[in-house]
Amino acid sequence: MPRILIVEDEDIIRSAIRKLLQHAGYEVSDAGSVEEAEQNYEPDQYDLIISDLRLPGAAGTELINRAPNTPVLIMTSYASLRSAVDSMKMGAVEYIAKPFDHDEMLAAVSNILARKPTAPDSSEEPGASSSTPENSDPANIMFGHCEPMQRVFTLIRKVAPTETTVLIQGESGTGKELAARALHLLSPRASKPLISVNCAAIPESLIESELFGHEKGAFTGAVSARTGLIEAADGGSLFLDEIGELPAEAQARLLRVLQESEIRRVGSTQSRKVSVRMIAATHRNLKAMTRTGEFREDLYYRLNVMQIRIPPLRERQSDIMGLARRFLKRQGEKMGKPNLNLSPEAMRALERHRWPGNVRELENAIERATILCDNDVITPSLLDLDSEGGEEHIPETLVAGNNEQTRTNDVDSANDLSLEDYFQHFVLENQDRMSETELAQKLGISRKSLWERRQRLGIPRKKSSGN
Structure with missing residues (x-):
């Protein structure tokens, strides 16, 4: 069983990665800093180190020198992308930008471990591929x-x-x-x-x-x-x-x-x-x-x-429930609710929804329902899809002119604000006094999701923004 060491100072992120990797079958240890990792473990004895770039004390890139026989995967925010690239020049095998998809993390880990050279004294048969x-x-x-x-x-x-x-x-x-x-x-x-x-x-x-x-x-x-x-x-x-x-x-x-x-x-x-x-x-x-x-x-x-x-997800009808169950299993384990299930009504709601935000919207809906669920059954109200489920979807590739049509449909179809209406009103009302990071935090989404929704709804970003 491959052994992985996580070095991350944010408890929530460290815990989430640990549970994700443990569920995938890896043996995982974790630390909050380079110094703690060296004090409690022997980093060079692990098969892989996953480290945040910016840590209290020594930077995550220090592990490249202190554990020369172990590949190091660097985690970084997009704002620190330049430093991540520099870290690869120093010897990091790969970097992954936050916020990352769970599948993306598992794929990166699997790939790094697959290409890790086998020790000379390995008991594997001669000629066996390490990849x-x-x-x-x-x-x-x-x-x-x-x-x-x-x-x-x-x-x-x-x-x-x-x-x-x-x-x-x-x-x-x-x-x-x-x-x-x-x-x-x-x-x-x-x-x-x-x-x-x-x-x-x-x-x-x-x-x-x-x-x-x-x-x-x-x-x-x-x-x-x-x-x-x-x-x-x-x-x-x-x-x-x-x-x-x-x-x-x-x-x-x-x-x-x-x-x-x-x-x-x-x-x-x-x-x-x-x-x-x-x-x-x-x-x-x-x-x-x-x-x-x-x-x-x-x-x-x-x-x-x-x-x-x-x-788009609306053309993948037979995949919707498979994806939903996959996300539900992951979120349930992450939040200590492993016995969660979808009610028959919730399943029908998922299959009827048009999914303008595609797989990412489905994952967000499942995560939201998992947080709000007080028992073991997720109902349609927890998924909160009704406000958008009946809308006619206008493909994003038809960028020119689709914003007016979308707004007209919204006005004609409902008096109450849909989730997209709320997003649009909130951003337009607050973007002059709030940074992109603050907007994303208030809306409970990542900066990348904020940018993507701006694109979909045709909301321009203020040129004067310093973010």
Whole structure:
């Protein structure tokens, strides 16, 4: 049984990861700091260390030096992505951004342990492989028994071993990042980093510097040279989520990377070669955006060599209950309610709902119901789906003009505020005086979920925001 050491100073996160890994069959120990880990355990005797980047006392990256024989997986917030990339240069095997999906964490752990070299004195038969590719199969990373998802898995298995650029299309919450991870883990580049970048989460003024790097003095505040995320992914894969949000100048520079396999840092006159497998994703209609001039047509055709479409949950009717039970089991164990069940009425409500937020909305509904449930049976009222279940869903790819239509339908269909109405009113009323982090905390969602709902409802983020 593989032994894993978790080093995380936040009790809730540490406990959640410990329970998740223990349920998956791992032997788990945990500590709140590097110093505590060294005092109570021998970190170098574990098969894997999962550590937060920022800890009281020594940083999580210190474990790379103090446990040289053990792979270290670094956890970090998106705001600290640069430091996570730097940590990989120091020797971390991979990083994972918070908040992370449970399946994403399990897939990362499985992949790291699968490629961990076997000790020379191992009793395994000669020639036995230390890698288990089946752990990286998309069916083990994503859930889906329906025919559309099986087609997705088949396509991923065929495309992953190649160097082909892939464009993943799908609505928010369908699991595009998990598909990108599966493509990377099944590729010859699996031992190298997968760098994930949400193009919409980086301020437009910084996007080029973040992606391509910059030289010292290239602009005000550039006090030292910095490696870009594309260069950091050299030898591995680069996942550009929400590629449709890239500004025009960055699109032109990215096209050169795809055409020439080289980058030039901001402020530099020298180009350097990079070997990066490009995976892009979007919920927008890029083809339509090329007609309006929002997206470069030449870049679109460079990206759209192989397209993988992740179906929305409403097209995966036979998967809804399987996903619901999976989330219910996970949340029940996490919250000390292992005997939870869905009532027949709750099952019917889940199957009738249109799921505009897709798999992520389903997971949130189950988590909310698990928290509110006082006995062992979850009823429809705890799922709180009625306010949205009857609405006609308008695909997110039809970005242009869908906001007015959505608002009109809301006004005509109900006098009471739906959950989406409440979200829209709350954000518009409070975004001038609250940061993105404060808004997300008040709404009980992550910053990434806040951004995705903004996109879906067409609520622009204030340009003056400093977050």
